[in-house]
Amino acid sequence: MRIDLTGRRALVSGSSQGIGLAIATELARSGAAVVVNGRDQAKTEQAAAGITKELPDAVVVPIAADLASAEGAESLQAEAGELDILVNNLGIFGAKPVLEIDDDEWRRYFEVNVLSAVRLIRMYLPGMMERGFGRVMNIASDSAVVTPLEMVHYGMTKTALLAVTRGYAKAAAGTGVTVNSVMAGPTHTPGVEDFARELVGDDLPWDEAQRQFMREHRPYSLIQRLIEPTEIGNMVVYLSSEQASATTGGAVRVDGGYIDSILP
Known part of the structure; x- marks a missing residue:
């Protein structure tokens, strides 16, 4: 299968390192113009430079913005312009006994891991629907269905993303826009x-x-x-393509078979 994303413009949130950077790199490798995002300007520019060093012909735009706030999302939208592909990768995680997680920590995890995605989808989905093409992907996790005892607050946010995905996929029904979750395993x-x-x-x-x-x-x-981050990037590239036009509203697994279930 040959996937060519030339002419498409993508944003990967939280892509200055880790899985997000791997996703941005693979999208650029397939021809998409890619907006790389992080909170730190220098780190975001460094990530973009790393992609163009590996892929000299790639179009990569670094935009520093804190997408955990509405103001940050609005500033990014003003600079990024219209998108064909939106990858909500931004997320935080950490181990903490569930009985020690206070209200502020619950709110912080929901704000960063869920509401950041909701805001960007709300911003970009209408334009995709009007143009008749769009790809939205929310990077979820095996923790969405196998709640980890050491970080229940993280698992909760990834479960929420599955519901968010399904709901927005229904909102985009019949428009040529697909909305999917990518359930990454231990990476x-x-x-x-x-x-x-x-x-x-x-x-x-x-x-x-x-x-x-x-x-x-x-x-x-x-x-x-x-799992290697590039393996997740490969799935995102496929779901971004014309070839994935019949896959929407789903929770697509790149989990190394970790989830012990036939369905998510």
Whole structure:
């Protein structure tokens, strides 16, 4: 299958590092013009420069904005212009006993992980519907259906994204716009590597620490390793394409078989 996104313009929120950066890179590799976003101007520009160094012909626009606020989303929209592809990747996570999560922390996780996506969809979906083409993807997680005891507040936000996705897909019915969730499994990013070491200790070599983390904390993974961010980027590229025109309202899994269910 040959996917060519030339002529399409994409935004990946929270793409100055990790999964978001991998998604932005793969979209650019497929020909899309890509808006890279992060809160820090220097880091966002550095991420964009890294993509263009790897892909000299790519069109990459860095826009620093804090999308956890309405003001940040509005400032980004003013600079980014119209979009064909919206990837809501921005998210925070961290381990905390559920009985110790206070009201402010619940609100912060919902604001960053859910409302940031809702705001951008609300901004960009109408224009996509009017033009008869659009692709919206919300980066969810296996934690949406397998609630992790060590971070229930994070899992709650990813479950909410599945409902948000389905609702907006219904709103876009019959317009040529698709809205999907991408359910990422345990993924090899610096943040997850730090998180794994918090759980298994700092004294082990990484390969051994990864195996122990998967064995003790993610034992249902069928690939028995962390997913590489590019693998998630590949799924996003497909869902962004004309070839994925009949896939909408879904929760598409890139979880390494971690979710022990036939359906999400």
